[in-house]
Amino acid sequence: MQSYILHLECSKTGVIYPVDQIHNLSDDGMPLLVRYDLKKIKEELSKDSWCMESAPGFWRYQALLPVSNAASRISLGEVITPLIPLKKSSDVLGGKQGNIIVKDEGRLPTGSFKARGLALAVSMAHQFGLKHLAIPTNGNAGAALAAYARQANIKATVFCPDDTPKVNVQEIQLQGADTYLVNGLINDCGKIVLEGRERAGWFDVSTLKEPYRIEGKKTMGFELTEQMNWTLPDAIFYPTGGGTGLIGMWKAFAELKELGWLTGKLPKMIAIQSTGCAPIVNAFDQGLEHAPLWDNAQTVASGIRVPAAIGDFLILDAIRQSDGCALAVEDEHIINVRDMISKEDGLLLCPEGAATAAGYQIALEKKIINEDEKAVLFNCASGLKYPMPDSNQTIDKNSVIEYSQFA
Numbered sequence: 001m002q003s004y005i006l007h008l009e010c011s012k013t014g015v016i017y018p019v020d021q022i023h024n025l026s027d028d029g030m031p032l033l034v035r036y037d038l039k040k041i042k043e044e045l046s047k048d049s050w051c052m053e054s055a056p057g058f059w060r061y062q063a064l065l066p067v068s069n070a071a072s073r074i075s076l077g078e079v080i081t082p083l084i085p086l087k088k089s090s091d092v093l094g095g096k097q098g099n100i101i102v103k104d105e106g107r108l109p110t111g112s113f114k115a116r117g118l119a120l121a122v123s124m125a126h127q128f129g130l131k132h133l134a135i136p137t138n139g140n141a142g143a144a145l146a147a148y149a150r151q152a153n154i155k156a157t158v159f160c161p162d163d164t165p166k167v168n169v170q171e172i173q174l175q176g177a178d179t180y181l182v183n184g185l186i187n188d189c190g191k192i193v194l195e196g197r198e199r200a201g202w203f204d205v206s207t208l209k210e211p212y213r214i215e216g217k218k219t220m221g222f223e224l225t226e227q228m229n230w231t232l233p234d235a236i237f238y239p240t241g242g243g244t245g246l247i248g249m250w251k252a253f254a255e256l257k258e259l260g261w262l263t264g265k266l267p268k269m270i271a272i273q274s275t276g277c278a279p280i281v282n283a284f285d286q287g288l289e290h291a292p293l294w295d296n297a298q299t300v301a302s303g304i305r306v307p308a309a310i311g312d313f314l315i316l317d318a319i320r321q322s323d324g325c326a327l328a329v330e331d332e333h334i335i336n337v338r339d340m341i342s343k344e345d346g347l348l349l350c351p352e353g354a355a356t357a358a359g360y361q362i363a364l365e366k367k368i369i370n371e372d373e374k375a376v377l378f379n380c381a382s383g384l385k386y387p388m389p390d391s392n393q394t395i396d397k398n399s400v401i402e403y404s405q406f407a
């Protein structure tokens with residue numbers, strides 16, 4: 001299987017690292033980015049021929065992915081996730097029908113887009129012969145690691161905050177990972193994973209602390225470009241935790257631009273966070289390069305409860321370069337919007353996905369975008385993985401049923 005991977009590069013200093021070694025962060029403690037031989041790709045492939053049609057889902061972008069050993073391509077049946085325009089709910093949000101489009105990532109294996117990143121991280125771990133992987137998670141990353149690691153026959157150990165949605169924790173455990181609840185937040189779990197590297201002998205697959213999850217996440221950018229026929233939307237609303245997806249998509253667009261295949265204006269990248277945990281919004285508003293730790297992080301959108309992100313400067317760079325911004329939304333707003341879209345259009349978003357729709361409303365109000373512009377909202381997980389309102393209407397089968405009540 002051909003890979004055009006050239007080398008890895010420190011995202012801060014540009015120092016180059018070889019591809020045939022196992023890496024976590026650069027020597028400067030910064031995320032490493034994968035670079036490809038774009039010149040050679042341009043010579044050998046074209047915009048119409050670069051995809052591997054026979055491969056499932058995002059594996060079609062093999063030419064711009066790092067896996068070179070076919071036996072190390074660990075797959076659980078990935079799909080190209082659909083674009084679903086909002087209908088009636090779009091009127092409620094204040095946009096025009098057809099202009100608010102949800103990319104529903106909940107259709108991927110393990111029900112979230114973490115499958116993209118962890119599929120790549122686990123495949124590369126398999127290619128390097130790693131035997132034990134560990135991860136801190138708010139739920140979805142742990143589930144994706146557990147599933148792909150089992151598929152690859154690699155041991156996985158997972159640490160989640162003890163208030164992670166129960167179904168997520170159960171899913172992780174059932175999919176064969178050693179699963180632990182920690183009385184803290186994801187950064188506390190991250191510390192345990194980091195400290196255990198030598199003593200427990202595992203490899204740390206935390207967000208951006210190994211180079212390949214971002215390569216998986218960037219496929220969202222490739223997919224979107226292909227699905228929208230090489231004309232990107234005016235804005236992308238992305239629920240931002242560690243920011244891998246936002247940084248990844250920005251990297252994908254840059255690669256396609258450099259290849260000369262993607263022309264025209266790139267979307268405004270709009271990072272959405274919760275008012276209960278908004279370090280990136282805070283740093284964006286204050287013009288900072290890095291985001292200070294957010295104290296007492298709390299939100300129903302557990303996937304974006306990330307008080308400190310190692311790639312904060314990369315998130316902020318992408319937002320600024322794209323002429324985008326960062327917005328915070330209230331938890332109550334998130335849940336109201338989730339319930340509304342579900343009731344109006346039958347599309348059940350996860351709270352993080354609903355946060356992007358709430359963020360869209362705020363962006364309209366603040367005139368960051370207008371209703372004639374096309375916006376893509378990322379629904380990053382299946383709404384089924386989160387608590388939902390109870391159902392409380394009952395029928396007594398032994399009484400006379402008043403059928404007029406159903407009219």
Ligand SMILES: *Cc1c(COP(=O)(O)O)cnc(C)c1O
Pocket residue numbers: 112114140141207239240241242243244245246303304350352353380381
């Ligand atoms: C992980 C996660 C996010 C945040 O993704 P990043 O790319 O790490 O910022 C958002 N929503 C859900 C459902 C997630 O699981």
